[in-house]
Every structure is written in C-alpha cells, then in structure tokens.
Amino acid sequence: MNLPRTRILLDNDTGIDDALALAYLSACEHVEIVAVTSTAGNVDADQVAANNRALLELCGQPQVPVLIGARAPLRIKLVTTEETHGPQGVGYATLPNPAPAEEPESGQDAVDFWIREARANPGELTALLSAPLTNFALALRREPQLPWLLGKVVIMGGAFYHQGNTTPTAEWNTHVDPHAAAEVYAAYSAAAAAGLDPNKLPIVCSLDTTERFEMDPSLLTDLAAAAGCTEPEIVDAKDPEGTRSAASNPLVRYLSDALRFYFEFHRAYDQGYIAHVHDYFAAGIAAGTLEYRSRPATIDVETESPLLFGTTVADFRSLWGKAANASVVSWNDPQAGFRELVQRIGALAARLDTE
Template sequence: GQPVPLEVPLTTTPETHGEFGLGYINPGPQHISQHLNQQHSPSNWQDLWRDAMSQHADLRLIVTGPATNLATFGPTPRTTLMGGTYLYPGNTTPTAEWNTWVDPHAAKTAFAQATEPITVCSLGVTERLTLNPDSLQLLIDALSDAPIASYLPEMLRFYFEFHESQGEGYLAQIHDLLTVMIALGKAPFTTREVTVDVEADSELMRGTTVADMRGHWGREPNALLVDDADVTAAHAELLRAARNDSKGQ
C-alpha cells in the first residue's frame, strides 16, 4: 500500500511496539529482506483489492492502522475501521487516537467519501480488550504446539512494559483483535449511527474525531460507531480460536 501519509510526514512508534513491531523479537535481516521484496507497488495493491472485491461479494475490509490506503482506494463497502476517540481521552494527544493522528487527512477523506456507513471501533472500546501475564499463559496453553506460542512471551513483554511505563498496569491492549472480532461478528457489540468528521489541519487538535450524534450538521450518517462490546465473549473466542489453531483447523 501507500508508504507514507497523504500530507504529513510519517511517524512510527518503536518505543511502543519495538524496532520491528514485534516487541523484543528481531526477525533478522533475511526475513526483513524477504518482506521488502514482497511489497507491492502502489498501483499493484489497488489492483489486488479490486480483484478480491470483484471475486468475493461478501469480502470485508478491516483497517487496523491509519486510513491512508482506504482514502486512496476510494469508498469501500463493508469496511470496519479501528481509530478515533469519541467523548474519551486520546492516547497520542489529549483528543486524538494514534491511527487517526498519524494520517488525519486520510481519516477525514475516508469518512467524507463513504457511500455506506463505516463501522468504527474507537479507542474507548478497543482498549478494553487486554492481556496480562495470566491471560497470556491461558492463550499459550490453548495454542499448545502452535509455533506462534513460543514467540508470544517476548512479543508481549515489550508491550506490557510500555503500558506499565504509562501508568496503565502490566498489560497489553489488544485493539486490533477486538476490531477484527467485531468486523466478523465473533463478539457481541452494539452501534450507534452517526456522522463523523476529522480535524486534519489544526496543529493542536490534529486527528481529533467528532461524531454528530443529533444531526446538527444535517449530513447523512457515514459511520456506525461501536459503543459497547462484550469483552468477556471476546476472550472466550480468542481461546476457542487458539485451540482450533493448535489442532491445525
């Protein structure tokens, strides 16, 4: 996909997820080289998306990072977006969540061009799904001999330590996983139809997301804002899926 945000410089967070995004795990130069060689050109990835959607009428698009590719590609049906914060403190600035702050122009464009409401999993919902050493051990036990199980402790330890340094406890917030479960209907949730806009150009309020919940703007709704999710059910689904994976299913 696109290598940088639409208009602002790229910002990354090795202090949060480690140098390679895998905590204390170093994938090594060979794996990094293979990954770089497999990346598609900007025109190619759009062809891949277009072909996939034409071949699979029920395909769902799940965006768990900045909305750059979504904004570039154009309106996409059945989209679930992880991002923003609504009536809730931000995790990057007082009012902004990370994904939206990284590319605010993309987030603004994605909502403006939407032809059907985007399902939005915002920070106040996604950060409720957490792992700690005890629940991580349950996950490892469920995975049994699956290869990923041996990597999880060092991947998650970095993230545990980051949250502890922020005063949030020795835990990891698993935003992406809850978003995927909501997109696939694997955990119960409720939504509210709203109209969303994003502040893109203000330095102080960059990335701030606003939801018109009462129709003051007079615009058509462009989002289904997830306002609650069953985190207990999400944990149960994670262990169920891990047990199936360990059996090769």
C-alpha cells in the same frame, strides 16, 4: 457455532496488536484472508510487510498475498512508534526471515489489488482497516464505488468520549494520517447522501471500546495451556524487562514475546502491566465472532488546528444536519472476547505443532 464464510481484505501496520489480530484471523476456519496490505504506521511499510509475511508463515498461511501500499501519509511526514511496538514492530518477538514477497502483477500495488478484488467480488468482501487510512483513501480516490462494492468495512480508529492515546484528544491511527481519515469519512458522507445502504457504512472501533479489551498477562498462561505447551507460560510484572518466553509452542512463544513488550510499554505510561489489544477486537467484528452494539454517527476529522490535530469528532444527534457516515461501536464484551481468543489461537497453535 456455524459461521458463514467471510472473505477479508486486511490493511494493517503490524504492530503488536495487529499481529495478534492477524494470528486470530488465521485461526478462524471460516475466514479467508484474501490479502494483507501493509501501510506505514507503527513501523515503516517494508517492515510491516516483512512482519506480515513471517507471521502468516508461522500461522500456516504462506499463500496469502502480502502487498505494500502507501509508504507515507498523504500530506504530512510519517511518524512511527518504535517505543510502543519495538524496533521491528513486534516487541521482543523474533522470526526467521520470511520468504521473499511475490511480485504483484505488472503495475499493480496494494490499492490496485483492493480495487480489482472488490470489482470482481461485489458485496462479498469485508475490509478490515487496522492502520492509518492512507491506502483506503487512495483506493476511494481511484474507485469511488468502493462503498457499494465492499460488503462490510471495519475501521479501528478514533476517540470520541475517551482520552486520546497519542495526544489528549487524538488516537494513533487517525493521528498518523488525519487527512486520509478525513477523506474516507467524506467519501462515505457522499455515498450516504447518494443512498448507500446504512449497513454498508464503516463500523468504527474507537478507543472508547477498544481500550475495554485490556489484556492481563494471565491470558498468555491460558493460551499456552490451550495450545498444549509442556510447561506453564508465566509472564510476571516482576520479571526483568526483556525476559524471553521459553514456551514449547512457536506461536505462543512469538505472541508472548510480542505482548511482553506491550505490557512493559503500558506500565511505563502508568497504565499498569496490561495491554490494550485494539486490533483484535476489530478483527473479531470483521470475522463476525464478537458481539457488539453500535450507533449511527457523522464523523469528521480535525486537520487544521495544531491543538486538536487528528481528533475525530462524532455527531450522534444530527446537529450538523448531515446523514450518518459511520456506525460507531458503543458496547462490547471483553470477557467473552478473550475466551474466544484463547480458544481459537490455542487450537491453531496446537494444530500447527502437530503438523
């Protein structure tokens, strides 16, 4: 399949599923990762940046700039989630310390970088947001023309007709910084009212569809085989917790150790020995490799109610009388998506092992 060149600005809070998404994008030969900006979320921003630099080096992409963005939500205290992703954010995975981050240009932070790149490359960049929307809200404050300057925007966040994964109604990324999410959707409401092309509205991957990407441990066996590992990689629910991978391939070993922690977490919360890999699905949409269907909606975020704090609400029927400010994914194909994941990351892992 001949895919057009795609240039991605990635904002993440790595995070096990963020790590899988970043490895996948590194494996897509038609994708250029312009930069990875690090937002506090699953772990603090400095740890996120360290995870990103180490994983990019492992994936053969040490040249990609990694910048630190917001270290805290706009208006509330940061809450991280080490119980879900491990103390360093990547489960049981360990890597040598990455090379020190390059110092950005004087006075430049992650938000400045985004704005500079969008202005210099109008219509060319895809923004992939798999973290709390703090950095993107700050960027929109500084440059209200971003909705017009970016080519495509993909957001992993929210829950509509689906149970929340942080509160009964709220999804994690949105709940970490609901004020930022509310600002982002308000900015796109204003842009829609000003005539923004509907194709430039954010594509929202909510829990309604990301939790359909339910990874079974057998996928790691398939991945190891695709990478040419010398022995089968077997991750079994009966293994003692914390068992480490012995895979001969470093990338397979890293992802296996990260995902084992995620399997154990989901089991502890009575969801089975599986892993919901939300951010991989969003990355596939950003890369143009995964099929999906979507429908327009007007989204807002609850920031006042203690009971519903961080809840996303979508008006699919124009009951509010406002123009759509997002396109919400309504269908995906997990089976095809997992085949794509194994093929791409397996090929990358095999290639890196021979270099």
